[in-house]
Amino acid sequence: MNELELLSDRILQEARKRDRLIVAIAGPPGSGKSTLAEKLVNRLNDGEVPEPSVVFPMDGFHLPNEVLIERNLLPRKGSPPTFDTDGFFRTLKDIRDHRRDVPIPVYDRTASASIIDAGVISLHHRIVVTEGNYLLLDEEPWPVLRPLFDLTVFLRVEPDVLEERLIRRWTDRGAEYAAARDRALSNDMPNARLVAENSVPADLTLGNG
Numbered sequence: 001m002n003e004l005e006l007l008s009d010r011i012l013q014e015a016r017k018r019d020r021l022i023v024a025i026a027g028p029p030g031s032g033k034s035t036l037a038e039k040l041v042n043r044l045n046d047g048e049v050p051e052p053s054v055v056f057p058m059d060g061f062h063l064p065n066e067v068l069i070e071r072n073l074l075p076r077k078g079s080p081p082t083f084d085t086d087g088f089f090r091t092l093k094d095i096r097d098h099r100r101d102v103p104i105p106v107y108d109r110t111a112s113a114s115i116i117d118a119g120v121i122s123l124h125h126r127i128v129v130t131e132g133n134y135l136l137l138d139e140e141p142w143p144v145l146r147p148l149f150d151l152t153v154f155l156r157v158e159p160d161v162l163e164e165r166l167i168r169r170w171t172d173r174g175a176e177y178a179a180a181r182d183r184a185l186s187n188d189m190p191n192a193r194l195v196a197e198n199s200v201p202a203d204l205t206l207g208n209g
Helices: 003-015 033-045 065-070 085-097 142-148 159-172 177-198
Strands: 021-026 053-057 102-108 113-121 127-132 151-156 204-207
Touching: 003 021, 003 033, 003 151, 003 204, 021 033, 021 085, 033 053, 033 127, 033 151, 053 102, 085 102, 085 127, 085 142, 159 177
Parallel strands: 021 127, 021 151, 053 127, 151 204
Antiparallel strands: 102 113
16 A cells, blocks of 8 residues: 555544544645645545545745745745745634635746635535645744644655755746756755754654655
């Protein structure tokens, strides 16, 4: 049985105990959080006994570029202070309360901007898989999120593998190799080290750590 099957089985066990289950997938940038979350939700939705599931990405809570420019944070976009943590917490709490459909912002990578209310977590979604770099970060204000999670997962990847993936992420978006490497090493890799060294232990750790 592979990691995806083991994780989905564990989630289904936990889902039997409550009306709504919130699963948090954390890990450094480039560790595969979005890919895992998508595969996991597809597996849960398409199982023999489907469980209505949905992905809730933290990326929708990037602060607008205009705000980052005002705060001299644009070169550090993707680092902890460049997210609307309060907005993410309020939205996650609404999802946790499970009283209504909850609109969510979705990040458009082409436009490098979040689109307000572009998605929705519906009442019928019993399993919500949220994913983001800093969900388990043990630095203020991030610990306020943890009581809202029912099951936590951390993806661990070797630094050299992360570096290669992060450079490729930027070259795939049209950057020259030198510029992609500079961006990865000046911002992405420091963020990756922060996550790897300062996140609290998860219920489950996956990867090659």
